[in-house]
Amino acid sequence: MSQDTSTRQLETEAPKDDVPAAPTSGPRRSFPRPWTGWAARVRRWREAHPTAAQGLSVSVTVLAAALVVAALVMPNSVVRLGPAKFVRIPAEAVIGAAVMLALPRRPRVVTAAVSGVALAAMTVLNALDMGFNQYLGRPFNVVLDWSLFGDAESYLEDSLGRTATLAAVAGVIAAVLLLCVLLALAMVRLSNLLARHSGTATRGTLIAGVVWITCTSLGLQVSGVPVAADSTATALKTQARRISATLRDEAAFEKVARVDAFGNTPGSQLVPDLRGKDMVFTFIESYGRSAIEDPIMAPGVDQTLDARTKALAKAGFHARSGWLTSATYGGSSWLGHSTTMSGLWISNQQRYRTVMASDHLSLTDAFRKTGAFDTVGVMPGVQKAWPEQKWYGLDKVYNAFQLGYRGPKFSWSTMPDQYALQQYQDRVHSKRPADGKARMSLLILTSSHQPWAPIPKMVGWDQLGDGSVFKGIQAAGNDPADVIADTTKSRQEYGKSIQYSVTALTQWLQRYGSKDTVLVFLGDHQPIARVSGNHASRDVPVSIVAKDPKVLDKIAGWGWTDGLRPAHNAPVWKMSAFRDRFLTAYGSTPHPKKG
Template identity: 70%
Template sequence: MPNRAENFRLAEFTRLPVEGLLGAAVLVALPRRARVVTAVLGGIVLGALTVLNLADVGFNEYLGRGFNVILDWQLLDDAQSYLADTMGGTVALLAAVGVVALVLVLLALMALAVVRISTVLGRNTARSTRGLLVLSAAWMTCASLGIQVSGVPLASEHTVTTAKDRVDRVRETIRDERAFAKEARADAFGGTPADQLVPDLRGKDIIFTFIESYGRSAIEDPIMAPGVDSTLASSTEALAKAGFHAKSGWLTSATYGGSSWLGHSTTLSGLWIDNQNRYRTVTAGDHLTLTKAFQKTGAWDTVGVMPGVQKGWPESKWYGLDKVYNAFQMGYKGPKFSWSTMPDQYALEAFQRLEHGKKRDKPLMSEIILTSSHQPWGPIPKMVGWDELGNGSVFEGIEKAGNKAADVIADSEKSKEEYGKSIQYSVTSLTQFMERYGTDDTVLVFLGDHQPIARVSGDHASRDVPISIVAKDPKVLDKIADWNWTDGLRPATDAPVWKMNLFRDRFLTAYGSTPHPTKD
């Protein structure tokens, strides 16, 4: 059974599996009672491998990688929560029950199937042995001659190869955990005194903003790009009229399709955090995040605006945020838009009302996560007058008139179209916020956290995301002139591409920070 959706074709199921021949040979050689016990155990193993293959299909589709038997079990709980927030609690419960039932049925039916085969083989062991010899000769002939059907080898070792890959993945995960713990304790700026951190940004209001699922595909895919590129062009022009200018490049994200927190933590920590184990390790330590660097100076107030956070979030301390506003602390009384608890425009207006617009003794450093472009991209909010936002109830009619999640989530073409519209909405919300509330001292850094899922970005799409820095003060952008980023909000196709974890150190260095490494 293939472990990628795109490989589900007839040729994949016409192969002659060497594991089947070996298993049949063992069953023929055993006495009846031992044969039945072995058949049951073998069937359960085959059922488990089938379940893992199905998990691989899902993870490859949504996260661009296979299922890790050590790390990924807890993500299944996140998947159920996502379904509950998107499609409703009843759908999530039925899906969970369905998954459990499917696993049990697969294990039971596979065991029964192998028992049945063992019974057939045992009725006439001599004839079964002759048949196995013929099939084994056929397998060896196909293997030696490289015979294929539609590009797929007829002689297969797929199950052995897949099982070996899973074992190797487990070993690599264990090795990686030890190595990363050591890596996380070393930090190029870990010992830098407070007065030597970002001195060239003193007095500036710094806003770090992540736009959910804002990936390279939004800018270059023929279906999404026309609308998104038009929005980026018009937003660049509008910002310029307000006195702001921008430079943009590409970062290669540590995640794909989901697990946004891995992209956030990679960007801000300077470490490559591409799995949950690494995330737990680094957030339990004191590795310096980019946001915490501003807190450490004592020259900034720090705040987080997190409309996607709906429960306790102890990581806020690691990020260096003095105060965090979650989904329930921004006064929103309007409808949810599928998974997103509130429209981006409202979250930004709440940020202005609660923090950004207040008089204060220190400038403000903020981290904002915008969620309106989160899958399934239905329904999508629309811009309203900023003075009409109120408590968010103005969005009730917009939500009711929008597409239903179920009508978008299973349709690849519709998903692409609506995804593109959601990115246009998020970018418009953010740039209009800057036009309306930005000052001479406002500096905005915004980027995507990862590409959208394969159904939208395409199979084997890159992991690149756009990143832009926007400011009125020309000195801010002059500091990064040697980065060779593109002028405006749309990075050129050949603009520099960095791994996402390189951004922290390059940003700190560009704005005058002095490295003082700490070592393991």
């Protein structure tokens, strides 16, 4: 080798001055990719246990398919749940398989994941429909009902405590998120399986489609349930129609609310036949037809109503009773209150907001408008600002914090009805208005609110004090969690709560009512379906009680039953009809407002 060649070779192999030489010693830094170690361990385990790995893979795939199919065919009502509902062929699965087979890898994975989340959302909506049907007798309204979750949380906190409520809320949120993740992963896994076995999957999809069409054409059923299903598509269409109907209803109801048969009636022509009377309107929470006719609840409630009718008769009071069909069911009591007082069918929150913002005449405001009545409300269930006072036309309202109660809460109910009635007596009823007017009072009693545990007991009226007397009664009562979990016990305790509320109210009337007192009392809605039954009516009892025979003579043509217990065949009116019938019966002259 020549010297020039050797020199060029050395120059070529020597490192340049501006390029650092690689270190020849010291620790070498490692940057492993995420999950590389985990993936390697899984791969080694699968190689070491091929049979177990294959079995596990098949099991996960089967579970993924079962989860997706269950979500696709899930009904939205508890009464329609059953094994036959989940052994059906969903059309959405057939169409979804065809779409997945047609897509390239990346769009397929994205579509599968998004479809899984969307299916989870529909499953949650179906579950909400189940809950709302069970508790409120109607499906969930995706436009209007989100605000009710705050009320539900407050109810749980009052019934079960803050810790249990927080745990329940966290559990629900975690369950919804887990469902979204699981269904997305399940859809991706199934789509990948279809792509890996496209030939077999294509033939299977075609066969499934033919079977679905055949079952639909022939109307094939298993245990009365059609084999071919399109539950998710139907649910989606139902939700779309419901949203559209809600938006249309909002606009239409605004026009209806502006029309009022008594909207322009001067005060001098409103309820002239009740001038000078001591008017008391009272709602009893969840006092429904089932309390009087259900074989579990009725014996005790009917006995109480008959006994209290006799006791009132001895004191000179007589009653007539009928039925009203409530605009709500199982809850949302304010819809029943406002329907009765407005003469409008207020069946959802949007209608309620519309009426509260209007000048539509309430029955309570009709008394105020006469100039002959002071108006007052006693509402132990109101625990926050209540702007609705203006629409109701109440000069004064006593809420839960203004009645001096120092005893324990009874689950949701802030105080026993007997205590609230005694406070009404001491603060309002025993004091005549300074200006010589009569008085119209609105009372909303709460002791019969679910979960009906613990339930107060009657004590001596002169022993009520600040309510501390109820501490022992509350402590000895049932645990709400025990009653909520037991349907039979819920029915029994519900019946007892109605007996308590009716007894407290009628004892108050017997003790403190005068020759001019007129008591109108009714239920706001039926109890939840788990208590009243899945096919119960929405009817509630209504009674008018008075000493003055002329008061009841005015409604003789109504066909109502004598006493506090309406007959099974007594007239049934929509709750929204009561206001106008009542105003007309007691001499009011219609002067329509046409909007």
